[in-house]
Amino acid sequence: MYQHVQAYAGDPILSLVETFQQDPRPNKISLAIGIYFDNDGKMPLPASVLAAEQQIGFGVKSYLPMEGHAGFRAEVAKLILGADNAALAQNRVAAVQTLGGSGALKLGADFIHRWFPQAKVYVSDPTWDNHRGIFEGAGFEVGTYPYYDAQTIGVKFDEMCDFFRRQPENTVVLLHPCCHNPTGVDLSAEQWDTVLNIVAERKLIPFMDIAYQGFGDTFESDAYAIRKAVALNLPLFASCSFSKNMSQYGQRVGALLVLAPTPEEAQLVLGQMKFSVRRIYSSPPAQGGLTAYHVLSNPELAAQWQAEVYEMRDRIRAMRQKLYDVLSARLPERDFSYFIKQRGMFSYTGLTVEQVHRLRDEFAIYVLDSGRLCVAGLNDGNIDMVADAMAAVFAA
Numbered sequence: 565m566y567q568h569v570q571a572y573a574g575d576p577i578l579s580l581v582e583t584f585q586q587d588p589r590p591n592k593i594s595l596a597i598g599i600y601f602d603n604d605g606k607m608p609l610p611a612s613v614l615a616a617e618q619q620i621g622f623g624v625k626s627y628l629p630m631e632g633h634a635g636f637r638a639e640v641a642k643l644i645l646g647a648d649n650a651a652l653a654q655n656r657v658a659a660v661q662t663l664g665g666s667g668a669l670k671l672g673a674d675f676i677h678r679w680f681p682q683a684k685v686y687v688s689d690p691t692w693d694n695h696r697g698i699f700e701g702a703g704f705e706v707g708t709y710p711y712y713d714a715q716t717i718g719v720k721f722d723e724m725c726d727f728f729r730r731q732p733e734n735t736v737v738l739l740h741p742c743c744h745n746p747t748g749v750d751l752s753a754e755q756w757d758t759v760l761n762i763v764a765e766r767k768l769i770p771f772m773d774i775a776y777q778g779f780g781d782t783f784e785s786d787a788y789a790i791r792k793a794v795a796l797n798l799p800l801f802a803s804c805s806f807s808k809n810m811s812q813y814g815q816r817v818g819a820l821l822v823l824a825p826t827p828e829e830a831q832l833v834l835g836q837m838k839f840s841v842r843r844i845y846s847s848p849p850a851q852g853g854l855t856a857y858h859v860l861s862n863p864e865l866a867a868q869w870q871a872e873v874y875e876m877r878d879r880i881r882a883m884r885q886k887l888y889d890v891l892s893a894r895l896p897e898r899d900f901s902y903f904i905k906q907r908g909m910f911s912y913t914g915l916t917v918e919q920v921h922r923l924r925d926e927f928a929i930y931v932l933d934s935g936r937l938c939v940a941g942l943n944d945g946n947i948d949m950v951a952d953a954m955a956a957v958f959a960a
């Protein structure tokens with residue numbers, strides 16, 4: 565019956581997690597998936613989020629509307645765009661609660677493909693693997709634009725700009741406003757200004773995926789590119805996720821925001837989003853969205869939550885510093901300063917695929933084949949082992 569069905573080749577991130585789980589070695593360390601672990605190696609639930617969960621309780625929840633919880637949608641729009649953003653007062657933002665950031669990407673991708681069927685999508689080289697998967701799954705041809713420069717461990721900024729200048733109207737460019745996944749290499753505010761002016765001149769569609777707000781710098785500055793895109797009145801799509809910054813991984817809490825030129829067009833967009841949601845999964849899950857709403861709408865809990873996220877950010881920075889210190893001491897002839905310049909959860913380590921496999925086979929340390937390491941998986945208990953092992957494979 566199913567013999568003709570193609571075997572699934574697996575996912576570069578999630579399949580590696582499965583391999584890790586099956587690894588019997590007791591000292592194994594996973595730095596593969598983008599999950600924040602605390603210094604004890606546990607997935608923490610911020611106290612602000614726990615307080616919100618306790619307020620809501622786990623009693624019966626009715627269906628949410630197709631577009632999600634109204635309060636959640638309003639609060640997320642304020643968090644990402646800024647509470648005083650004129651576009652909100654003008655009702656020009658269509659906001660939908662989604663199944664995590666992936667659900668937001670899928671909903672936006674389906675919408676654009678349906679209403680701009682000629683559009684092509686470009687993602688950064690490299691990007692989070694599933695960006696390509698989600699847009700291809702929506703029917704797009706997906707290409708890459710120049711981004712990461714392995715020589716400088718920076719951005720191929722001029723090449724990126726030249727590339728954008730050559731694209732036709734309505735080309736979709738998928739951008740990471742902060743904490744670039746997988747490299748950790750971000751654009752500066754000045755570079756964003758330049759890029760977004762080109763996006764405006766060429767009439768491109770910026771799709772900004774923000775899954776790590778608060779982990780790069782501040783909630784405000786991490787959203788700089790998004791707010792600038794709104795100020796320039798670009799046809800912005802913004803997908804966001806509360807998986808990491810509220811530890812809502814399994815609850816699937818995210819949102820899609822679309823900036824429209826007029827309130828009437830925002831309603832048209834919202835209507836099509838509802839149509840799409842109804843035909844795929846009807847309505848989003850209630851528990852996580854309600855939790856996020858309670859955190860964001862209560863000024864005290866919201867302030868507490870932001871402070872908790874900044875603690876996570878600072879712990880990640882401390883781990884970057886420690887990795888830099890140990891590796892620099894072991895291999896003084898190499899420059900490891902990129903570890904402290906990169907931002908967010910991830911670091912492109914510069915490890916080759918052979919070195920990655922050595923780490924896995926000899927030391928039971930899991931990083932992605934691309935060399936991406938989740939710095940948020942490091943802690944005082946494992947960092948020396950990881951740094952020693954990395955030094956060994958770098959030195960070979």
Ligand code: LMR
Nearest residue numbers: 577596597598599692745
């Ligand atoms: C990651 O990049 O590891 C995370 O965003 C988890 C995922 O779904 O891939």
